[in-house]
Every structure is written in structure tokens, then in C-alpha cells.
């Protein structure tokens with residue numbers, strides 16, 4: 001059992017978990033993730049290790065509620081435990097001194113970006129971050145990202161915070177102002193990563209994307225996570241999750257993410273229904 | 287201990303031959319395709335006694351040579367006839383740690399039963415069913431007997447992978463008095479027995495029972511632990527201080543066909559399909575959270591045991607038409623005969639001499655069809671089987687909603703690639719010394735599918751046991767200071 005030491009809501013529908021997992025904490029390197037199975041009847045889902053503390057024997061996960069599993073996780077409290085946490089999985093980010101690196105994080109993608117940006121900074125890079133979200137509160141982990149960035153730009157769709165618009169607009173301005181960076185790392189919704197890749201490709205700026213395909217085992221055993229990179233089939237869980245964004249077939253990724261849309265809706269609705277019942281019962285009893 | 291069943295008399299040889307082989311009761315095909323309960327129901331005690339009566343008790347029994355682990359078949363069958371089921375099981379367990387499992391899944395028609403003397407004129411003794419019978423008898427009565435353990439040796443051994451190879455190796459080493467820890471990547475131990483072979487062929491309670499027995503023998507089970515990620519083999523030997531390591535990581539890397547359209551949604555590897563259903567219990571969705579979708583028409587490519595399992599799972603998930611696409615004929619199908627026959631009874635549509643050439647899909651990325659080419663048999667190939675050759679202009683298309691690829695698995699490289707100094711063959715399988723099962727790294731042993739490529743439960747189990755002997759010899763030499771563990775080599779991740 002992997003005990004949850006704390007859970008806090010850091011933004012609407014964003015939860016930060018600190019989980020006891022000493023072996024994983026000891027081995028974790030930026031870019032790696034864990035597969036979490038909350039309970040016996042649950043689903044194994046991939047979540048990036050947002051931070052780890054080898055001494056305390058803990059890892060930190062930042063989870064956005066999007067469906068049944070993540071919503072149920074949002075109801076957990078300190079002292080609860082996950083049935084299974086496996087990792088650290090995936091190939092760690094290649095960290096070296098590139099020069100200037102632009103780290104682009106969108107929505108839940110900011111969480112996986114945090115250790116990577118930190119690692120790149122430690123390796124001696126100048127880290128310029130661009131963080132985007134629909135609204136101000138959805139631009140998460142600002143203080144943490146500011147601590148590892150030399151400069152930081154925020155964007156929101158509605159202009160409620162930072163500049164109005166998309167992360168790609170901010171990237172265009174940044175390149176116009178400061179010239180081409182040596183590396184761009186993009187983590188966020190597939191559509192965002194695709195837009196970034198399309199922008200940096202004609203400029204020949206090396207660009208990495210961390211892909212969020214659907215997974216089952218996370219160890220290269222099932223092939224559920226497969227995508228196409230440079231025309232070749234790759235498994236995101238072992239060959240990735242980071243790939244050369246210019247070679248990734250994002251349209252295929254976007255399609256494959258829709259694989260279980262109807263089932264995900266069934267699961268979400270039955271979950272919400274059972275929780276409304278509980279809430280109503282609570283009222284009746286109270 | 288005497289069982290409460292009376293034995294039956296020994297018949298004269300001539301009469302034994304006249305007793306017909308007892309069929310095993312099964313769930314009716316039309317009923318069983320609606321549930322995941324076990325298909326083959328096993329023998330009742332009276333049937334087992336009568337079946338045991340058939341054995342000729344050959345002086346030089348060929349059946350024993352047919353069994354990869356050399357079970358003393360006439361002896362255990364004789365004990366059944368005498369009504370001493372417990373004694374019979376003990377006899378089997380001298381060589382086979384997992385009889386309830388092997389009795390169910392061994393390809394008996396190629397191993398012990400194919401060479402049975404009775405089989406020349408009549409039908410062979412139902413060795414597998416008898417083996418299953420005594421093992422089930424023990425489990426139903428809750429008679430689980432923890433074997434005698436040697437006094438603690440002070441040695442520790444790490445086993446990587448909890449499939450039949452790892453389980454058998456662990457059981458032996460625990461008996462020798464060593465402290466054994468099994469490291470398993472998944473959240474449930476059992477390997478293919480749990481994530482691959484479906485409930486209706488091998489109920490998970492049986493695997494659980496065997497694993498509980500191991501725990502009873504003091505074997506520690508560390509699930510959620512991936513060697514190569516959570517720790518490396520070299521760290522097990524040094525940081526963790528194990529005296530030896532056994533690698534039984536199996537064949538867990540799915541092969542794809544390499545034809546166009548393989549990444550369409552609805553095209554799954556057998557591993558994904560079976561893992562979702564067996565390990566994650568997707569057939570209970572939405573009561574369980576992991577989904578699997580099959581639609582109305584499912585095609586499965588391949589015709590081995592894995593393919594049979596996929597076909598029959600698809601049927602049970604409610605698919606109306608389930609089609610098996612295989613480029614050779616029924617004769618070359620590598621599946622256990624019983625599974626093939628059960629699949630046929632379950633109205634699977636077998637398309638022999640048919641090769642998939644392209645997978646078709648729509649704009650949303652979903653699979654919609656399969657293009658198939660008809661084949662004919664040509665000259666024998668290296669395996670001695672006649673090679674299928676395409677018939678020009680014979681291509682046709684079938685509509686499908688789901689396609690499962692069951693054409694084999696390779697070795698998963700997570701553990702091997704992270705172990706510098708480990709010699710592999712060109713397929714990525716681990717090279718071992720055949721007598722000791724030791725790899726190119728002193729103190730590191732391997733066995734099962736990771737060494738042989740995808741094979742059988744009994745071979746993996748036998749390899750695990752053999753490796754336990756090799757490990758025992760290594761530990762003896764280690765204790766005498768004749769050998770030492772390799773020093774820590776950093777992994778190349």
C-alpha cells in the first residue's frame with residue numbers, strides 16, 4: 001500500500017498528493033512517471049512525478065480531475081492509500097547544458113514540466129517558461145515554476161491573468177524579441193504540443209514534447225500507448241514519454257486519445273450519480 | 287492421511303483396455319459463452335478412479351519421458367486407483383509444483399498423453415485430467431500442505447517475475463531454507479497465469495492458492511516493483527544484498543504485424559486485450575473502471591493458445607461474429623487441441639489459409655475492416671511445416687470493429703537492457719548455461735520464456751526448478767568463499 005501523506009486542492013479540480021513511495025523517490029529522475037491504481041476495481045493511470053524527496057521517501061503527484069479515476073482521487077484524504085504505485089517509469093529527460101531553453105506548460109502539463117525545468121536549470125541552462133491555462137486559477141504551480149525559471153510569461157485564454165491568448169502567441173513574441181532558443185520543451189494538451197511543434201519546425205528549433213497516450217501497464221507489455229514517430233511505431237511508456245516533437249504524428253495521438261470516450265462518459269456519469277446520492281443521503285440524515 | 291474414498295481393484299490388463307476414456311464434463315457451449323466461469327468442470331472421484339484403472343502400469347513408461355519434468359505418472363495414477371489422493375498428489379509434487387495449473391493448461395496431446403501406450407490402439411490415459419483432479423481435491427478440502435522446509439541457511443535470493451518460472455524457483459529455494467523475495471512489476475503475482483490465461487480456462491483462485499502456499503513457506507512478494515526501473519539487477523546483488531538473482535521475466539513484448547493500419551483505434555495486441563479483461567476485469571465494466579470495447583465483429587490474427595483465448599474472450603464480451611484469421615491450416619495450429627475444439631464449439635469462425643494484408647479504418651481513426659489474402663500450402667519450411675504461399679488475386683475484405691493481434695511475444699527488455707554484462711542472443715533472450723541456468727553474470731540465473739522464447743507453463747516451471755538447483759550449488763560455493771558476487775555496475779538506462 002502506498003499511503004497518501006497529504007492531499008490539497010491547489011486550484012479548482014487540481015490536487016497535489018504527497019505519497020509514501022521510498023524506492024520510487026530514490027530512483028526518480030525528471031521526466032519519469034508512475035502508474036497509479038487507486039483500488040482493486042480501479043484503473044491504472046499514468047501520472048508524472050512532479051517532485052520527489054529521497055530522504056523523506058515521498059513523491060509528489062499533481063492531478064487534474066478529468067474523469068472517474070481522477071475525480072475519485074480528489075476525494076481521498078491523508079491516511080488513505082493507493083493499492084499500487086509503480087515506477088519510476090519512462091526514459092528520463094536528457095539533461096545537459098543546451099543554452100537557452102523555453103519550457104512551455106499548458107494546464108495539467110505544468111506539473112510534469114516542473115521537475116524538467118528544474119533539471120534543465122540545474123544543468124546550467126537559462127530557463128524561460130511560458131505557462132498557459134484557460135483562466136488564472138488553472139495556471140498552477142506558479143511559485144514553484146518561478147523558482148526554477150529565469151523568466152516566466154503567463155497566458156490565459158480569457159486574459160484574466162498574464163497576457164490574453166495562447167502559449168504559441170507568447171512563444172512567437174519571445175522568439176521575435178530574443179531570437180531562437182536552443183531547445184523548446186512543450187507539455188500540455190496534444191493540440192497545444194502540435195501547435196508548438198508546427199511553429200518551431202520551420203525555424204528548426206529542436207523541440208521536445210511529452211506525450212500523454214492511454215496506458216495500461218506502463219512497462220512496454222501491452223502496446224496500448226503506441227504512437228507514430230518519424231513513421232515508426234513507438235511505445236510512449238518505455239521509448240518516451242518525451243519525443244522529438246517534429247517527428248510525432250500528433251493527429252494520430254489526438255485520435256487515439258478518443259479511443260474510450262463513450263466508456264469514459266459512462267464511468268464519469270455513474271460516479272457522479274453515486275456521489276450525488278451520497279450527498280443527498282447526507283442531507284436527509286443530517 | 288487416508289482419504290475417505292475407497293480405491294477400486296486392479297483390473298487384468300486386457301480388461302483395462304476396454305474401459306473407455308472418461309470424458310470431462312464441460313459447461314454447454316451456448317451457456318458458457320455468456321459467462322467467464324470455468325469451461326471444463328473436472329472429474330468426479332468415481333470417474334477419476336475408473337480412469338486411473340485404465341493405466342497399464344508400464345514397466346518402462348513412455349509417458350514419463352513425454353512429460354517435460356518427468357512426473358512418475360504410473361505411480362501417481364496407481365495411488366489414485368487405490369483411493370489415496372493425498373499420496374498421489376505428494377507423488378506429483380515431487381517433480382511438479384503446480385499440478386492444478388499444469389493439469390489444466392499443458393498441451394498433453396503433445397507431451398505425456400501422445401506417447402501413452404494405450405493411445406496406440408485406444409485412447410491414452412487422461413493424465414492431465416487426473417493430475418488436475420488430485421490437485422483440485424486437495425484445494426477443495428483445504429488440505430494445503432506446506433512442505434517440510436530445511437533449516438534457515440542465512441542466504442537470500444531475489445526472484446524477478448512471478449510467472450510459473452519464478453514461482454517454481456521460489457518454492458524450491460524456500461524448501462532449501464533460503465530467504466526468497468519475488469519482485470513483480472504488476473500489482474498481482476502470477477505472470478501470464480493471471481494477466482494472460484482467462485478465468486474460464488484457469489480460475490484465478492487456483493493461482494492465488496499456489497501463491498498463498500508460497501507465502502506460507504515464508505516467500506516474500508514485492509509487487510509493483512520493476513527491475514530495471516525501481517531497482518536494477520546489480521543493485522539487488524549489492525545494495526539490497528541478495529546472494530543470487532533469478533530472472534523469470536517471461537515473454538512480455540507484443541509483436542505487431544507490420545501491415546498498414548495497425549495503429550487504428552480498435553486494433554489491440556493480445557497482451558492489451560487480455561490484460562484489460564483478465565487482470566483489470568474489464569468484463570465487469572462499469573463496476574470495474576478499466577474499459578474494453580469489442581463491438582459486433584472481432585477478428586483475431588493467429589491460432590495459438592493466445593489467439594484461442596482472445597477469440598473466446600471476445601465471444602464472451604458479446605461479439606456476434608468472432609473470426610480467426612490464420613495463414614496455415616488447422617493441422618498447423620499450435621493451440622492445445624482441447625482449446626481449439628472448445629473454440630469451435632463456441633461458434634468461432636475459423637478462416638484457415640488466410641493472411642491479413644491491410645487493416646482498414648475511417649477518418650476518425652477507428653478500424654472498420656480487414657483485407658485478407660487466401661493462401662495455399664507450398665514446400666515445407668525450416669520448421670518442417672508446409673509454408674503458406676499467397677494466391678494471387680484472392681484478396682477480399684471483411685468488416686470488423688475490433689482486431690486483436692496474437693502472433694507471438696518477444697522478451698521484454700526492461701530488465702535485460704538495464705543489466706550490463708548480461709549476454710543475450712540475437713532475439714534478445716538471455717543466454718544461460720544449460721546445466722546450471724547461470725547467465726553470463728556470476729550469481730545471476732534465468733529461466734522460462736525469457737530464455738526459451740514463448741513456450742509453455744510446464745517448461746517454464748521446470749526451468750525454474752532446475753535453476754533452483756544451480757542457485758543452490760552457487761550458494762554453497764559462495765559460502766565456501768570459492769566464488770564472489772560481481773561488484774556494482776551502473777545501469778545504462
Ligand SMILES: Cc1cc2nc3c(=O)[nH]c(=O)nc-3n(C[C@H](O)[C@H](O)[C@H](O)COP(=O)(O)OP(=O)(O)OC[C@H]3O[C@@H](n4cnc5c(N)ncnc54)[C@H](O)[C@@H]3O)c2cc1C
Pocket residue numbers: 033043044045046047048049062063064065066067068069070071108111112211212213214215216241257258261264265268
Ligand atoms: C506519461 C503521462 C503522464 C501524465 N501525467 C499526468 C499528471 O501529472 N497529472 C495529470 O493530471 N494527468 C497526467 N496524465 C494524464 C492522466 O493519466 C489522465 O488524465 C488520466 O488517466 C485520466 O483518467 P480518468 O479516469 O480520470 O479520466 P478518463 O475519463 O478515463 O479519461 C479522460 C481523458 O484522459 C485520457 N486517459 C484516459 N485513460 C487514460 C490512461 N489509462 N492513460 C492515459 N490517459 C488516459 C483520455 O484522453 C481521456 O479522454 C499523464 C498521462 C501520461 C501518459
Ligand SMILES: Cc1cc2nc3c(=O)[nH]c(=O)nc-3n(C[C@H](O)[C@H](O)[C@H](O)COP(=O)(O)OP(=O)(O)OC[C@H]3O[C@@H](n4cnc5c(N)ncnc54)[C@H](O)[C@@H]3O)c2cc1C
Pocket residue numbers: 391392393446447448449450451452469470471472476477478479482483511512513514534535536537538560591592595622698700701733734735736740741742743744746
Ligand atoms: C494468453 C496466453 C495463453 C497461454 N496458454 C498456455 C497454455 O494453455 N498452456 C501452456 O503450457 N502455456 C500457455 N501459455 C504460455 C505460458 O503461459 C508461458 O510459457 C509461461 O507463463 C512462461 O512463464 P514465465 O514464468 O517464463 O513468464 P511469465 O508467465 O510471462 O511471467 C513473467 C513475469 O515477470 C514479470 N516481469 C517482467 N519483467 C519484469 C521486470 N523487469 N521486473 C519485475 N517483473 C517483471 C511479468 O510482469 C510477469 O508477471 C500461454 C501464454 C499466453 C500469453
Ligand code: SF4
Pocket residue numbers: 352353354355356357359382388389392393394397398399413414417744
Ligand atoms: S505436467 Fe503436463 S506433461 Fe507432465 S504429466 Fe502433467 S500434464 Fe502431462
Ligand code: SF4
Pocket residue numbers: 340341342343344347348349350359360401402403404411413
Ligand atoms: S504410458 Fe499410459 S498406460 Fe503406460 S504407464 Fe503411462 S499412462 Fe499408464
Ligand code: FES
Pocket residue numbers: 214215216217218219220221222223224225226235236237238
Ligand atoms: S502502456 Fe502498455 S506498452 Fe505502454
